[in-house]
Amino acid sequence: MSDSVTVLYFAGLREQFGRGSETVALSADVLTVKDFLTARRQADTTFEAVFSRFPRMRVAVNKVMGDLSTPVHNGDEIAFFPPMTGG
């Protein structure tokens, strides 16, 4: 089976994508969150449109806050969401 990751979206991002989660194939040249985002943008133009509306988007990998340089591996859970507004 080829490598893949689970991608989660929350709040405004979830609504804009029209889904809360999906499984995405991971190509061998994707090593970081930045690579992953670049690949998604190229593969699907709706990503470019949605991401551009969330300039302050945050990312978590395996439920830990990350950034563009965070490594991505087969089986990871990558979550994208707007800045958090709890309390």
Next chain:
Amino acid sequence: MSSQENARRIRVVVQPSPFDMGTETARLLTLGPDIGGLGSFLGVVRGGGGLVALELEHYPGMCEQSLTTLAEDALQRFSLVGCTIIHRVGRLVVGEPIVLVLAAAAHRGAALDATRFLIDRLKTGAPFWKAEEFADGRRVWVESRQEDEAIAARW
């Protein structure tokens, strides 16, 4: 402090249902005679501008994990005897409690400072998102305030 010992001193709950502040206070006080004071913060859905309710979304698993890490940080930083964080999710109408923070310490300074620390950090550091629901039917995601991020960073 062992993680098992921490687990006894920390109570983190994310739930749709209401909580009882008296019950939670009594539970925290069972941690023993070292407690000399308990700080508390109760966050409530504020009305105004036609706001009817808030819808609280969260990231299950990560939420509990980040609140527990935050509580562990507070225990150490303020030498707390124990602390409690309860955060509600789902639809909450104006006037309903959203969040409860309790911090128990030997003295009032640590208890009050820790309470403030916990709520300040929680606002921008745990994966919760609020949507505002208005009487005219509008539904708007709350933008994080730079001010809140600055306050969280101050600690």
